[in-house]
Amino acid sequence: MDLKTAEKHVKDLQNLLNQYSYEYYVLDTPSIPDAEYDKLLRELIEYEEQFPELRSSDSPTQRVGGAVLEMFEKVEHRSPMLSLGNAFNEADLRDFDRKVRQAVGDDVSYVCELKIDGLAVTLRYDDGFFAQGATRGDGTIGEDITENLKTIKSIPLKAKEPITIEVRGEAFMPKKSFEALNKAKEERGEEPFANPRNAAAGSLRQLDPKLAAKRNLDIFLYAMADVGETGVTSHSEGLDLLDRLGFKTNKERKKCANIDEVIAYVEGWVEKRPNLAYDIDGIVVKVDSLQQQLQLGTTAKSPRWAIAYKFPAEEVITTLRAIELSVGRTGVVTPTAILDPVRVAGTTVGRASLHNEDLIREKDIKIGDQVVVKKAGDIIPEVVNVLADRRTGEEVEFHMPSHCPECSSDLVRLEEEVALRCINPKCPAQIREGLIHFVSRNAMNIDGLGEKVISQLFSEHLIKDVADIYKLTYEQLIGLERMGEKSVNNLLRAIEASKSNSLEKLLFGLGIRHVGAKAAKTLAQQFETMGKLGSATLEELTAINEIGEKMADSVVTFFESEEVGELINELETAGVNMGYKGARPVSQEDSNSFFAGKTVVLTGKLEQLTRNEAKEKLEELGANVAGSVSKKTDLVVAGEDAGSKLAKAQDLGIEVWDEERLIRELKK
Template structure:
C-alpha cells in the first residue's frame, strides 16, 4: 500500500473503530460483531507497523498498552479535586438541605447520582484530543496515568467536538471483570484483591499499561472542572454536554425538587444496589444550578453544595469463634474465619476469608479475638485486623494441620508457594471442584453435566472421583432431580463420546498443577501415551521446549502419588483413551510437505477450517505460522475479506494461495 492510500485508510479505520467502540462501550448497542472490530483493528495495526509515523496519539491502537514506565510523573491539577462531606443518615441529609436553603432560598433543585466505588480521575483534552489523565492524589497533586487510562475503551481519545476541556470521573472495575481477575490470581496462588475499588486502583497504577489493558476497566464521567465557554448553566446540563462530546455518564440519576425526593431516591438504591453490574457505596447529592453552587462556595476540603450519602457501614467488629479449613480444586487449604453473626453492608455475615497461614501470622489472629470485618456489596468478607486491646487471655493460637481435613492425606508445601496443598487426587473436596473442571468444554467436553447435576451426583454418593463418571447407569441418572429420559440418554452419549478424546484433553481435565491446555498438548505430543508421561523424569520434562522446572516438578509429584496410579487404571478399564490422537509436530528436515520450513500467514475468513485448525495442520507438517506479513514470509493463505495483509503480500511478491489450494496440499 502506498503512503497516500495508507493515510486515507488510516483515517477511515479511525472513524469506523471509534464509532464501533462508542456504540459498544458507551451506548451498549454494538452494530457489528466483535470479529469485524478485531479485523479492522488488525488492519490498522498492520498499516501502523509499515508506516510508524501514522500512529497518532488518538489512534484506537493506543488502547492496547505500550511501553512499560519507570515511574509516574506528578501532575498539578488546574483546579483542586475536592472530596465530599459525608451523610450517614436522614438527619444528616436534612441538615445539609437546611444549610443550602439558608444560603440560596427555596428556589433550587438537587441532582442525585450513584456514588461509584472506584478511583477518581481527571481527563484533559486540547482541541478535542485526549492529552493527559491523572489520579486525584491529594486533591492538588496527582499522578500522570495517561497511558493506562487510554486502555479504558469508554474514554474517547478524540471528542465529537474540537473543545479544550477537563472532565472528571470515576474509573472502576465491573463486578464480572473483578471476579475473573480474582479467579486468575487464585489459580496463580496470588493474593486476591479485596474489592473492585482496590483492583481498579491497582490496575491504573501499574507501570506496565498492558496489565491495565487486560483488566477491562470502565468509567463514568460526572463533572466538568472548568465550565468556561461551554454555555452550561447547571450540573445536569453539564452531564448532557459530556454525553454530547462522547463521554459515558451514569444514567441512574435524578433531578429532585425537595429533600424528601432525595431521601426517597437514596432509600430506593439501598435495596437495588446489589443488582448493579458495578459497585456503589452511596449516593451523591448536588445542587443543580452552577450559579447557586458558586454562591454556596467551598471549604478547604469540600464543596458546600454537595454531599455524599454513605450506605450502611462496611466494617464492623465481631468475635472470631473458630477457624475452619476448606480444600479447593487444586488442593490448596484455605482457612476461613467463623464469626459471631453480624450485619454488615446490608447482609448478615458469619464467615470471612483469611486467605492463608501467613496472613493469620502477619495479622496475629487468634481464635476468640475481637476482629474488624470488612464487606463491600457482594464481595467476600475479610478480616481486616485484630483489636488486640480487647484480648482477655483466653484466646487460642491457630496452627495449620499436617494432614488434609477431608481425606487425611499428608499436606505438602511446594517450593516457592505460601499455601499448604493436598495432592491426593481422590480427595473428596478437590474432586467436587475438580469434577466440574474435568467435564468442561476445554477438557473432556461432556455436555449436560452442569454444576447442579454434579452436586446431585455427589450428594447421592454416585461418584467419588472422575473414574466413577464412566460407571454411571441410566437407572441411576433417571433417579436424579429434573433428569428425564432424553436428558439422561444425551448425557450418557456425551460421557461415552468423551472416552475417545485425545490424551491432551484428559491431561488438562485432570487439573495437574501448572498444566494448562497448551502445556497438556505439548506433553501429549511429546510422550504419546499416559504411561510414558507418568514415568518421565524431571530431566526429560525440562528438556521439552515450553516446559519449565516448576511445571515439570508438578507433573513428577503428581504421578508419584499412588492414588494417581489407581485412578489411571480405573480410567483405562472404563475405556478412556490414554493416547495422543492429533498430528505430531515435525521438523522441516523430517517433513516432505510443501509447508516444511516455510513461514506462512493466514488472513481473511476460512470456510472449511478454523484458523487454529489450519495453523495446527500446517505446523504439524513442519511449517511455521506467524501473524504478520514481512519479507521473511514465504506464503500467504487468503480467505474471504482478506485485508491489508493480502495487499502487502502482493506488494512484496509473496506467493498467495486460496483456501482450496491449502486444503489440497494439506490432504496430499
C-alpha cells in the first residue's frame, strides 16, 4: 500500500475510533461492541507500525502509555488553582449566600456540582490538540503528568474545535476499578490502597505511564481557567461549552435560583451519594455569573464566589488497643490512638488523633476501650467518645510520660499551653521532623526525599541539618536500601533543582515558629532577600499588616541565633537561592503608575507579549486584569482579530490601546 492510501486509512480509523471512545467514555452510549473496537484498534496499530510517520498526537494508539519517565517536570500554572473554603451545615451555606448578596446584590444564582473525591488536574489544548496536563501541586506549581493523563480515555486527545484553552477537572478512580485494583494487589501480597482518591493520585504519579494505563481512571471537567474569547458569561455556559467541545462534565449539576434550592440539592445528595459509581465528599456551590465572580474576587487561598459543602462526618465503633507518642518538629509530644482497623468515610482507619493529655482525661479514654471514631473527608480521624458501659474491667489508664520518648529530656508545659513539649534543640525527633518539613511540597518540594528516605539518611548519619541535604553525593546514596542508580540520579537532580526556589519556599522550609506558607511569602515579598529580612527590626516587621507582634518577635529571635546564621551561610554557599522571584506587591512608588488601581481587559492576539506575560506585568504595576468588559473597565488593550470585547469597549466609550502603546507604557 502506498503512503497516500495508507494516510487516508489511518486518518479514517483515528477519527472513527476517537468518535467511538467519545460515545463510550463520555456519553456512556456505546454504538459498537468492544470486540469490534479492539479489531479496529489493532488494524490502526498495524498501519502506524508500518508507516510511523502517520502516527499523530491525537491517535487512540497514544493512550497505551509511552516510555518510562525519569522524573516529573515542574509546571507553573498560568493562573492559580485555588482551594475552596468549606461549609459544614445549612447555617454555613446561608452565611456564604449572605456575603455574596451583600457584595453583588440579590440578583444572584448558583451552580451546584458534585465534589468528586479525586486529584485536581489542569489540561491545556493548543489549536484543539491536548498539549499538556499537570497536577494542582501547591496551587501555583504542579507536575507535568501529560503522558499519564493521555491514558484516561475520557480525556479527548483532540477537541471538537481547534480551540486554544486550559480546562480544569478532577481525575478519579471509579469504585469498580478501585475494587479490581485492590483485589489484584492483595493477590500479589501487596498493601492495598486505602481509598480511591489515593489510588487515583498514586496512579497519575507513576513514572511508567503503562502502569497508569492499567488503572482505568476517569475524569470530570468542571471549569475553564480563562474564558478568553469564547463569549461565555456564566459558569453554566462554560460547562455547556465544554460539553460541545467533547469534554466529559458531570451531568448531575444543577443551576439554582437561590440558596433554598442549593440547600435542597445538597440534602438530596446526602442520601443518594452511596449509589454513585464514584466517591464524592461534598457539593461545590459556585456563583454562576462570571462578572459577579470577578466582583467577589478571591482571598490568598480561596475564591469568594465558591464554597465546598462537606458531607457530615461518619462515625463507627472500634477498639483502642494502644496509645503511641510522637514528637513533632516544634517539640510537642502528641498522643495517637492505635485502633483495630475499621472502614469509615471511604478509608480504612487504624489511627486517630488524641491531641493532648487533657483531652484523654476529659473523655476518660483508657487502653482497651470501645470507642466511637469520627472522620469526614480529609479530616484526621478523631475519637469522639468512649462506650464506658462496655468496659470489662481490664482497661488500662494512660499516663503521659515526664521525659521525652525520643531523647529522654524533661518534658515541660509552657505557660498558656496544654501540650507537653520537649525543649531540647538537639532532640533527634525534632531534627528529623524538621528535615521532613524542609523537603515537603509546600516548602522546598524535593521529589524523592520522602519521610522514609529522610529517616534513613538521618539514622545513617548522612544528614544532621538541612544544609547537609545539599552535600549528599552519588557515592553516599547508591549503597542505601531501595536506592538504585536511577533513583539516586533523580534525587540529586531534584535537590539541585530546589536550589532555584523562590525565597518564600526556603523561609517556610526553615520552620520559623508562627510563620506559615502565606506569611513566608509576605515576608519574602516585602524584604526580597534573606539578608534584608535577617536584619529587619521588630518595628519594621510589625509595620506589615499581615505580621503580628508574636510572629515578628519569632522572626527576630530566629535570625539572632548564631546557629541560624551559620546554617544560612552554608545553604548560600551550596548555591541555594536567597532572593524572592515572584511578583512584588504594589508599593507606594507603584501608586504613581498609570495602571495602579485600574481595571484592564486584554483582547485579541498580542504579537510581542503572551497574554499571560502582559497580565503579570500589569498586575505587578497594580492593575486588575479582568476577563470581560463592563462599565467599570478603565482600559482595553486590543491585539489583532479583537472581537466583541473591542466592540463593547467602543460602545461604552472606554479607552482602547494597541499593543505598541501598552509596551511603551510598561517601559516607563
